[in-house]
Amino acid sequence: MITGSAGGATLQLEDLHGSLSDPVMSSMTLLNEAAGRFPQAVSFSAGRPYEEFYDPLQxxxxxxxxxxxxxxxxxxxxxxxxxxxxxxxxxxxxxxxxxxxxxxxxxxxxxxxxxxxxxxxxxxxxxxxxxxxxxxxxxxxxxxxxxxxxxxxxxxxxxxxxxxxxxxxxxxxxxxxxxxxxxxxxxxxxxxxxxxxxxxxxxxxxxxxxxxxxxxxxxxxxxxxxxxxxxxxxxxxxxxxxxxxxxxxxxxxxxxxxxxxxxxxxxxxxxxxxxxxxxxxxxxxxxxxxxxxxxxxxxxxxxxxxxxxxxxxxxxxxxxxxxxxxxxTQRETEIYRRNLAAVLAGLDKYFPAPADGSAPRTTWNIPGGGMFAVVTLPFEADAETLEYSASRFGVLWTPMRYFYPDGGGTHQIRLSFSVLTPEQIEEGLARLAALVRDRTA
Amino acid sequence: MITGSAGGATLQLEDLHGSLSDPVMSSMTLLNEAAGRFPQAVSFSAGRPYEEFYDPLQxxxxxxxxxxxxxxxxxxxxxxxxxxxxxxxxxxxxxxxxxxxxxxxxxxxxxxxxxxxxxxxxxxxxxxxxxxxxxxxxxxxxxxxxxxxxxxxxxxxxxxxxxxxxxxxxxxxxxxxxxxxxxxxxxxxxxxxxxxxxxxxxxxxxxxxxxxxxxxxxxxxxxxxxxxxxxxxxxxxxxxxxxxxxxxxxxxxxxxxxxxxxxxxxxxxxxxxxxxxxxxxxxxxxxxxxxxxxxxxxxxxxxxxxxxxxxxxxxxxxxxxxxxxxxxTQRETEIYRRNLAAVLAGLDKYFPAPADGSAPRTTWNIPGGGMFAVVTLPFEADAETLEYSASRFGVLWTPMRYFYPDGGGTHQIRLSFSVLTPEQIEEGLARLAALVRDRTA
The missing domain is CATH 3.40.640.10 (Type I PLP-dependent aspartate aminotransferase-like (Major domain))
Incomplete structure (x- = not known):
């Protein structure tokens, strides 16, 4: 319903289409907003293509x-x-x-x-x-x-x-x-x-x-x-x-x-x-x-x-x-290949298999290409953890739970690496490792 | 439901969203198709802006x-x-x-x-x-x-x-x-x-x-x-x-x-x-x-x-x-003013008030601008009449009934004049008058 007031008509969110109250619709807004508040963080959250080869003259x-x-x-x-x-x-x-x-x-x-x-x-x-x-x-x-x-x-x-x-x-x-x-x-x-x-x-x-x-x-x-x-x-x-x-x-x-x-x-x-x-x-x-x-x-x-x-x-x-x-896209493909290799090498480096032969607590998949890899952490990766990661350790990622509308992915994060340099990837994974040490200490 | 055959999957229109079976959705397709079949007709049906001043270099x-x-x-x-x-x-x-x-x-x-x-x-x-x-x-x-x-x-x-x-x-x-x-x-x-x-x-x-x-x-x-x-x-x-x-x-x-x-x-x-x-x-x-x-x-x-x-x-x-x-849009505005004047003058010329003082059988409104005028005819203006008008008299227009989903506008037509010259308007109205004579003879 619409109510009138001195300030004009006011609507209630519940009187608008149900999608507007659905977390699926606002999750990306929230993520972008988080990224905006931590401009100094290494961001593994942006799903954008590499842009250095773009030129307005083209x-x-x-x-x-x-x-x-x-x-x-x-x-x-x-x-x-x-x-x-x-x-x-x-x-x-x-x-x-x-x-x-x-x-x-x-x-x-x-x-x-x-x-x-x-x-x-x-x-x-x-x-x-x-x-x-x-x-x-x-x-x-x-x-x-x-x-x-x-x-x-x-x-x-x-x-x-x-x-x-x-x-x-x-x-x-x-x-x-x-x-x-x-x-x-x-x-x-x-x-x-x-x-x-x-x-x-x-x-x-x-x-x-x-x-x-x-x-x-x-x-x-x-x-x-x-x-x-x-x-x-x-x-x-x-x-x-x-x-x-x-x-x-x-x-x-x-x-x-x-x-x-x-x-x-x-x-x-x-x-x-x-x-x-x-x-x-x-x-x-x-x-x-x-x-x-x-x-x-x-x-x-x-x-x-x-x-x-x-x-x-x-x-x-x-x-x-x-x-x-x-x-x-030959040049971009080379960038994505380079970056995927950097992500996998960095994960190997910062999350080595336990020396005692026990099962590793942080694991990841090995994609054959693309822009994304998924890491499974030994703790829940939710919005609160993301906030902590960004503010305390300067690294942003995407909670996988946002992609499971019926539940799932609670301990997983998506690492997007399309717009980073190998140096940023290395630094970002070092920060992620610090977060993991902090949360599992 | 989808059925398979040697030629591949086949869907039924009734199994697709109801809008796809609604005449509202296909009326414009049908009109465009009619316009395409009569390229020599004077078309009062196109609702497009005037384009002569466009230039790709712009x-x-x-x-x-x-x-x-x-x-x-x-x-x-x-x-x-x-x-x-x-x-x-x-x-x-x-x-x-x-x-x-x-x-x-x-x-x-x-x-x-x-x-x-x-x-x-x-x-x-x-x-x-x-x-x-x-x-x-x-x-x-x-x-x-x-x-x-x-x-x-x-x-x-x-x-x-x-x-x-x-x-x-x-x-x-x-x-x-x-x-x-x-x-x-x-x-x-x-x-x-x-x-x-x-x-x-x-x-x-x-x-x-x-x-x-x-x-x-x-x-x-x-x-x-x-x-x-x-x-x-x-x-x-x-x-x-x-x-x-x-x-x-x-x-x-x-x-x-x-x-x-x-x-x-x-x-x-x-x-x-x-x-x-x-x-x-x-x-x-x-x-x-x-x-x-x-x-x-x-x-x-x-x-x-x-x-x-x-x-x-x-x-x-x-x-x-x-x-x-x-x-x-100064130049375009002048074109539309000129064309609206030509439409109104042409309607006056080709549909004069009856000499015996009786009520005119073809009437129209007098818009204060824009690209459209509406003419009321002494007979039904439906798709069949439009086909007759295009094939026999070389003039296209839009049946107003398409804009009344709950019925109405049966005897009315929309004249769109945005892309025509005064000469085309004059000729188109002469043809429309010939249609009206034919249908009321």
Whole structure:
């Protein structure tokens, strides 16, 4: 309810959508706020890409490349170029042709341009999918716990419950997925899809094996659900080897593929995309036959089109790199490899195995790439511990519990290392070791 | 349900969100599709801004102006400028200071930067508001019928019912609003807000009188609802005179103001904003106290931030015009004035009053500005009539019925004149007159 007063109308938080009272929605705000209060701390909490290679002059170059592409490759006259850059655009976007090339070059995915929708970051792609799949009280989505907080938040916004599936050392536990699907159905729920980040997941850093990828697709087919593959980190492997994306293995159109340029180009542009080649029966006259067409219809009432200016800049970056983001991110990939090695070396150094042969009390996983590693501490890692860590030891990290909405990760922390130098990593881990000594003394 | 086949997974439209089966969502697709099939027709259907003054080179100039503003006025060093342009940005946006200046200069609105959220077009602003205000089955929004289709679609996406209020010759009928609020409450519903476009509304072209503006604010206060003021056309008046915006008259913080640069700058950028200075009680620790802060929290899970590149371009345009969009759009305003005069003159010419003194069978309203006029025909104007009009007479228009989800406007058409020349308008109205003769013969 709204109450009036001399100072004007006042609303109550409880009278606004339930997501606004959900800890999932404010956890990231709280973390950012903590980071802001401790600017001198070494921060293992920022999930941002490395930015030293960005240059504002590039923006002009990319824009100009894309303008020329519209003229030369697409055959638009100057008036049509002007319309493409300034007016309301096609809902599916200006980049679908270039994205198809990128998917072929970098991901081994053969996609039809009609199945692609350019989105305002991959966040909008998730919102569109969740909106499309939520028809009533029974619809739910499965996701491994821990889960990317942006997906949890998007689901909360769309009133879509997310049911947790266990994770093993190779990401989602496909056997547990089958168990959880059965339990959900026994409760009268209708699982629509399973969300996964198969490569170097945020926050766990884990990757699925090839066998598990195949098994997940088989389960999706047998259990009649979709798979939402979110793939922002696959290019940043530590050893130059890539496992095939789920979409490239998907012969039965079970996979909806969500792509992002936030890490491979830059986040500010807010350009992502979704590949949804599933056929939808019952679509209206004049509408395309694919799930992508239905997602575009939703998008036409959400953001209308993705910023043409942003698309032009990302398009220019694609063109400057023959549509290979592997090529475009060579320097960043080296940085992330260097930093992952520094994190693992530092953890070995500062948390050596006990000399008496007993089990180590601080452990960590060994990701094959990406921007994140997870450390398990011998004590609870909550907001209060984080505050203590920042104020007393000058080191920030992310409590893993924020990624487990149904509980879990109580003793774990996520170390994000994408924007640090090896020296900062070394210093940060030394400080973390001091915290651990303090808390276990 | 999803069925598998040799061709892959197939979904049923009925298993996707109900909005996807709603005619509101596909009406614009159908209209665009019709326009595409009749490229030679004179089209009174496009709601786009005039584009002849756009130039791709401007984009570079605007970007460079904004970069310098960040350095000189905001005092950012080159690394901070790089971060601002490339990284994830503040959820509320980079433009809040410039928007406050623009609101003061052009709209007589005195706003606190903390109350402003930059959005991915005003469409996202509407989505955020609708999401915030929809907590359960009772929440509804009031809006005059006819209503902007983008608002209807946004409400459909957020599962928010829109209850119609009658329109008079001066936009929303404030007396009927009171009646409809009473009826809604009798039905156990909880009206949260009333949506209005007070200046040259899309689709009606109507504007509210000053007395009605004051009355609407009194009703909002007395009836304890918010007013959502959507204001994309106010600068495009026909006579240089402006009535005060609702927000500038709002002493009790009842008005949430939604702004757009789609018509004053250009649509492709997808930059809009919302001013929400209402206090929210019960917000969490570390959160700001305003409704704007809650909308930003929702935005952080919807689009994260508005494209930094788009914000830079729009910011550059604001800077190039001392934050006055009135100044920035002088040439376009002249075009719209010229075209509105041509429409009204053409209607007088082609639909003269009957010589025998009887009541005219084709009538129209006389908007005080904007991009739209409404003509009432002596026969039903539906999709079939539109097809006939386009194929036989070479003229396209928009059936008003699409803007009345609960019925209405059956004999009315919207004439949009923003992108036409006076010659095209003359020719289009001659063709419309031929259709009317044919249908009434």
């Amino acid at each position: 923006i002009h170059d990319y824009l100009e490349r894309f303008r020329k592409y519209l003229e030369v490759e697409r055959g638009l006259d100057p008036d049509q170029v002007r319309t493409a850059l300034f007016q309301y655009g096609h809902t599916k976007g200006l980049l679908t042709d270039l994205l198809v090339r990128h998917l072929a070059v970098d991901e081994g995915v053969s996609a039809d341009p009609d199945s692609v929708v350019v989105t305002t970051g991959c966040q909008e792609a998730m919102i569109l999918l969740l909106r499309a799949l939520r028809t009533g009280g029974e619809d739910v989505i499965m996701a491994p716990a821990p889960t990317y907080v942006g997906f949890l938040g998007a689901a909360r916004l769309m009133d879509m419950p997310v049911l947790p599936v266990a994770e093993g050392t190779g990401g989602i536990d496909v056997e547990d997925l089958v168990v959880q699907l059965g339990r959900a159905r026994q409760r009268g729920l209708n699982p629509r899809a399973c969300y996964v980040v198969p490569d170097f997941a945020n926050p766990s850093g884990l990757s699925m094996s090839l066998a598990d990828r195949r098994r997940l697709l088989e389960v999706a087919e047998r259990e009649n659900i979709l798979v939402i593959e979110d793939n922002p980190y696959s290019l940043f492997n530590a050893d130059g080897r890539r496992l095939p994306s789920l979409k490239s293995l998907d012969t039965a159109q079970r996979v909806v593929y969500v792509g992002s340029f936030a890490k491979t180009a830059f986040p500010g542009a807010r350009v992502g995309y979704v590949v949804a080649d599933q056929v939808v029966e019952g679509a209206g006259p004049g509408e395309g036959p694919l799930l992508a067409d239905q997602l575009a219809k939703l998008k036409s009432m959400l953001t209308l089109n993705t910023s043409t200016i942003s698309q032009a800049v990302i398009g220019g970056k694609l063109l400057a790199n023959e549509c290979s983001m592997t090529r475009a | 984009i570079h100039d605007y970007l460079e102006r904004f970069r310098k503003y960040l350095e000189v006025e905001r005092g950012l060093d080159p690394d901070q400028v790089r971060t601002a342009l490339f990284q994830y940005g503040h959820t509320k946006g980079l433009l809040t200071d410039l928007l406050v200046r623009h609101l003061a200069v052009d709209e007589g609105v005195s706003a606190d930067p903390d109350s402003v959220v930059v959005t991915t077009g005003c469409q996202e602003a509407m989505i955020l508001l609708l999401r915030a205000l929809r907590t359960g089955g009772e929440d509804v929004i009031m809006a005059p019928a006819p209503t902007y289709v983008g608002f209807l679609g946004a409400a459909r996406l957020m599962d928010m019912p829109v209850l119609p209020v009658a329109e008079g010759t001066g936009g929303i009928d404030v007396e009927d609003l009171v009646v409809q609020l009473g009826r809604a409450r009798q039905r156990g519903l909880n009206p949260r807000a009333c949506y209005v476009v007070p200046d040259f509304a899309n689709p009606s072209g109507l504007s509210m009188s000053l007395a009605d503006r004051r009355r609407l604010l009194e009703v909002a206060e007395r009836e304890n609802i918010l007013v959502i003021e959507d204001n994309p056309y106010s600068l495009f008046n026909a006579d240089g005179r402006r009535l005060p915006s609702l927000k500038s008259l709002d002493t009790a913080q009842r008005v949430v103001y939604v702004g757009s640069f789609a018509k004053t700058a250009f649509p492709g950028a997808r930059v809009g904003y919302v001013v929400a200075d209402q206090v929210v009680e019960g917000a969490g620790p570390g959160e700001g106290p305003l409704l704007a802060d809650q909308l930003a929290k929702l935005k952080s899970m919807l689009t994260l931030n508005t494209s930094t590149i788009s914000q830079a371009v729009i910011g550059g345009k604001l800077l190039a015009n001392e934050c006055s969009m009135t100044r920035a």
